[in-house]
Amino acid sequence: MIGGTMGKLTALAVKNATAPGRYLDGEGLFLLVKPSGARSWLLRAQVDGKRREFGIGPAADIGLGEARERAAAIRKQYRAGVDPVAARRAARAAQREIPTFADAAETVHGEREGGWRNDKHKAQWLASLRAYAFPSLGTSRIDQIDAPMIRAALLPIWLEKPETARRVSQRIGTVLDWAHSNGWRPQEAPMRSVLMGLPRQPRRDRHFAAMPFTDVPAFCAAMEAAAPVAGRLGLLFTIYTASRSGEVRGAQWGEVDLAAKVWTIPADRMKAHRAHTVPLSPAALAVLERAAALRKSAKPSALVFPSRTGGELSDMTLAKVLRDAGQPFTVHGFRSAFKDWAAEETAFPDAVSEAALAHGDPDKVRKAYRRTDFLQLRRELMEAWAAFIAGPSGNVVPIQPRNAMRKGAA
Template sequence: MTAVTVRSAKPGRHADGNGLYLEVDPSGARRWLLRLMIQGKRRDIGLGSASLVTLAEAREMALDMRKLARNGGDPLAERRKVRQVVPTFKDAARTCHGEHKESWKNEKHAAQWLATLEAHVFPTLGPVKVDEIGTPEVRDVLLPIWLEKPETARRVRQRIGTVLDWAAAKGFREGENPVRSVTKGLPKQKDAVEHFAALPFADVPAFLSRLRETDQTGPLVKLALEFLILTAVRSGEMRGARWTEIDLDAKLWTIPAERMKAGKVHVVPLAPRAVTVLEKARELARKPDDPNALVFEGSKPGKPMSDMTLTMLLRRMKLEATAHGFRSAFRDWAAERTNAPREVAEMALAHTIKDKVEAAYRRGDLLEKRRDLMKRWARFCEGEAAKVVPLPKAVRA
């Protein structure tokens, strides 16, 4: 075939040799077609219009593709890679976030996930294409916060890794995720773990007495904090409680899985004082007869009480502790003042069992044992002293 033949060819398919064809439509449109075997399968690949691609160029393109196919490659896959538009890190992160957020437990986590990237990553890596990001680029992003904000830095590192793993799964990048080896180029973080400030358990009864008398906040906030202490739950679990979750007759509070950190239903036995607190809270409710209403509603109707509300109350009472720290006080009390088995106390706190063998064998919820433990904790918080029964002299002897 010659250049003249290409221009004068009649409608139909005309062979140039080695699988290269010129296809001519009845309308006169001309296009190049390459037929070859790719990994054992016959494929037809269009090489473009004959008005744009010359005979020499078509032969050169066909030769390159035949060489690639002969060596086990896939010319079609390579062409898709060339045509594929690689997104920037910012675009990839937003798309990845949109695909994953439905699987996360709450909207707050979803918002925080993207907010940390916007604050610490987008300013530098945002406009960079994901296939151009390597270990040095990730290290430079993490270094300014690695020691100053270690927990935030670790979360940012994990989220960068998630975005780059997503990009690899979509075919936008190849090779090992640079996040996996980035810590080798970063200074060592301190090993110490900062725990929530906790009030010593021996001081809890006196604090609760002060709490009931304080005028630093409204009555519903005081009841909310007392209920949190008596049940040893997390702040978010208490603040999101609804009347539909609570069975006052059975003295049980069933927290649904979607509101639990471990993603499992948690049943909380309610001591008599905890039931009394709930009854007082209902008297203060805006809609006491609404079974779906929040138990501890915030200042805005229909919205839960803010965690900062509890924090500010503790600050005004000049207490060097956090609301979450009362869980630690409960755990210390259970270990030092009771003979309750460890697993009962851990289950009362809804802690995840890290030992897989132990988790496999512990299938019950130890409800009755936990009910007794929570009653004893409530009596301790009330400041009840143990009853001392004098023994007869003969028995003492």
């Protein structure tokens, strides 16, 4: 042993310490050399009146300076009343509890499948991850998955199977966000950076990229929980009313009748140049209530969702909300999602959902004889849409409209 004094070791002394024994550095820190030649650092301390020894690590990997830093950290822990050994064991146990991506995806699917009405979607949700995400991400711990790993999983199908790749991307993001909400990831899914790192997908048709309607509830829940800025509130209102983004961006408080629960868009702001009355569901009214808290002018002409400068939001503002959320869809696509939901999940006549979308009837004869805009049925439809978005905790979605009509009735 070196001198038996309390003097500090030096890097040279550590290097030359080859004889078996304990080489004291000071404040309880020793360099332990075993007969086998193995060398490691050891800290001796008094904890609760008892002598304890803490292994710090092999000297081959840990230099003198790092050994002193680790020893100081351990001393700080036990002085604060924390048992370093117990804390280390707890940390290791916590690491063992963090699930793999595959286990997390299975759990997410199990938790959510009860809220899905479409059996095909239930099966496809997990099957797509098993086919395209599990091979590269499945065995990785959920907290270790980063943007390059996700990009590598998506790249082989990104151009070959663009629609499938977008859905897989969204579902990967859902699993990672779920892990974040459970405390297993320090951050939410890095989907925006992943999408920026992938090549632009070819446009095969003129259809707007629409989020599957089964994924709209989770997306809206995330938007509702986020800060109530004009762009985010505008997007939520667009979704709840199934309106065009331009109609929402130009919405004025004078067009809204809160007592009657309607929003009347004047003809000069409508694509078909006809005034359109939108029945407002409780969810849409709640968005307006949050928007009113941000209102800076009492004038009827004041915009409901103004930009920071007070003018009308640009058409890219709502799209940016989607991009920032890592969603590869268009704002207009939510109208398609609404239409798909109405067709697949409800018994409302097609004419009612078409009226809700303010679509004109191409049949001139039928159009000439129609004398209703289905306002009451549209109110029921929009309330059902809002209830569907609210999920199992919301109201039950009425499958049959109160005034029963055959699907497609004029």
